Amino acid sequence: MITGSTRLFGIVADPIAQVRTPEVLNAYFDKQGLDAVLVPLHIGAAQLAVAFDVFRALKNLGGFIVTVPHKTAAVDLCDEVSAAAREIGAVNTVRREPDGRLVGDMFDGRGFVAGLKAEGLDPAGRRALLVGAGGAAAAIAFALAEVGVGRLTIANRTRARAEELASRVSRFYPAIQVEAGDADPTSHDLIVNSTSLGMKTGDAMPFDTELLQPEQIVAEIIMKPEMTAMLRQATLRGCVVQAGRHMLDHQARLMGEFMTRVS
Ligand SMILES: NC(=O)c1ccc[n+]([C@@H]2O[C@H](COP(=O)([O-])OP(=O)(O)OC[C@H]3O[C@@H](n4cnc5c(N)ncnc54)[C@H](OP(=O)(O)O)[C@@H]3O)[C@@H](O)[C@H]2O)c1
Structure with a gap:
């Protein structure tokens, strides 16, 4: 059940319909007993920077997954990335801190x-x-x-x-x-x-x-x-x-x- 207090998560991709992450991550949230939902977010490359600004502003956003074709571009759009993600040159997961900062890392x-x-x-x-x-x-x-x-x-x-x-x-x-x-x-x-x-x-x-x-x-x-x-x-x-x-x-x-x- 999604309520007013449910924490929001997303997966950003283009195209989006093929992604399996919502099933897998929503099952993970259920298992952990978390009041959270992960939804697909269909965003093209030209609008990615705008989307990151919206994510900073979105107070009930916990974070989001980044996949094809955005993993490389996400490195420079985050406010902070792990040393390993910077070396790899790609980010596939971003956490939104309470102050709105977006912190990226790579888990592939x-x-x-x-x-x-x-x-x-x-x-x-x-x-x-x-x-x-x-x-x-x-x-x-x-x-x-x-x-x-x-x-x-x-x-x-x-x-x-x-x-x-x-x-x-x-x-x-x-x-x-x-x-x-x-x-x-x-x-x-x-x-x-x-x-x-x-x-x-x-x-x-x-x-x-x-x-x-x-x-x-x-x-x-x-x-x-x-x-x-x-x-x-x-x-x-x-x-x-x-x-x-x-x-x-x-x-x-x-x-x-x-x-x-x-x-
Ligand atoms: N299981 C998972 O969770 C997971 C996660 C990420 C990706 N994947 C899969 O991993 C695969 C690679 O993804 P990627 O993002 O690394 O792609 P990528 O960046 O495009 O790299 C493709 C790699 O495959 C090589 N390659 C492609 N066609 C070839 C051919 N005909 N003969 C020899 N080498 C060839 C390329 O060699 P060149 O450098 O010579 O072009 C390059 O090393 C995809 O199938 C993807 O679905 C799986």
């Missing part, structure tokens, strides 16, 4: 790591191969470094993007060995597909799955289909596999906690 990568940990697959100390160097890959690379991955190799079709990401992560986490390399799973404990390959039938494999060994952990961030061709191949080769939905499920909890935290 942390959701991925939390999903692995929940399955007993803590990346700390493991040798990781991250295939891809786009937005999701950047968030995952920083989150893996944040929890102390043993070594991180970043491989991407456009090699320059992998090199650029590797140097940004190593500047921020100088103690972690990070380098751009080939998409060869050999000598890695954890292999992550963070490219968009696997969404469509007939997509190429993000790396040569014939090289996988039974003891390796193979994780996916594609959510549909749940079992991508890569995960099916990894399962056949005896690997421990992690599907993409875990990333979103765990991210939802982290985003809910961040938005409802009273500073």
